[in-house]
Amino acid sequence: MENIKKGKIDIDRYRVKENEKVNLKKFPTKRDVNIDKGEVKSAFFPEVIEQLKLYQEKLYAQNTYGLIIVLQAMDAAGKDGTVNHVFANLDPGGVSVASFKQPTTEEKDHDYMWRINKALPPRGNIGIFNRSHYEDVIVTRVHNLISTGQLPRDLIDRNIWMERYEQINNWEKYLHQNGFYMVKIFLHVSKEEQQKRLIDRIFNHEKNWKFSMGDIHEREHWDEYRELYEELLENTSKDRSPWYIVPADNKWFTRYVVALITLGVLKKIDPKFPKLSPEEQKQLERFRDMIKKETDKPLEEIRKEMEKEEK
């Protein structure tokens, strides 16, 4: 276990490198660094959230780049909790969450990217995808949904999944070349931990509503899902839109790592508050002089008092 000082985790350890062969069994599902839970919850996590807020404000103000965070996982790995605990802290005006369930009749009448494209965030915003286009190379495959779907028969051949990876890679590249960054997060939960959480859904009245027989059926396909996830992680992790395999057995740790990954990509985008034009700058100065005449107090002093009050 790696020893950690001041909450700094090297998140690159969870990133899938381009063309890397992925064996999920080699990636940890439990926290694998020596970091104190209490300290993370009381200090490190809130600090990262504060930084995220500042970056989000800049992203929004600059209105140039967009960011998409894709969350994929087995059932009960904590996608909803991650959304609620990490992203719900940000300004709701600049964040949207799209959850992709079984496609509706209307969605099935279109290509698989149609509903995903409709949910893309505008520039300046962060879009969270709770499941995504990756379902169309995962669940579709496990349950052979392609054979009962509406895709023309002559287009279904052995290469269809490789073709889809190519389509996905091209689409993500296109988005990147148009100013939209994407990071993809696979919440890596162990089969034992999933069992505990499903039991909780059965016995805990407040969690009952989350339980579905579907979860049990999907659990029976655990190994198949694992193998298909390995293949997709290998084929679709790119430097410009990487996959991260995040340990998901300890919720507090997962949320901290996801927050750090998000902060990392925002730092890479490096958004800046827009600069005023010389004309706007002059207007601002004129306005400042007007206000000055209204008060005896130095304006800087008024500002400091206001800052103090806000704290």
Ligand code: ATP
């Ligand atoms: P939880 O993790 O809490 O169970 P969830 O994301 O699984 O939440 P559910 O409403 O339980 O939400 O399930 C949504 C279901 O929709 C999943 O089983 C998922 O595989 C399925 N789904 C999503 N996209 C597609 C798709 N393109 N084709 C078929 N099924 C899909």
Ligand code: MG
């Ligand atoms: Mg589910």
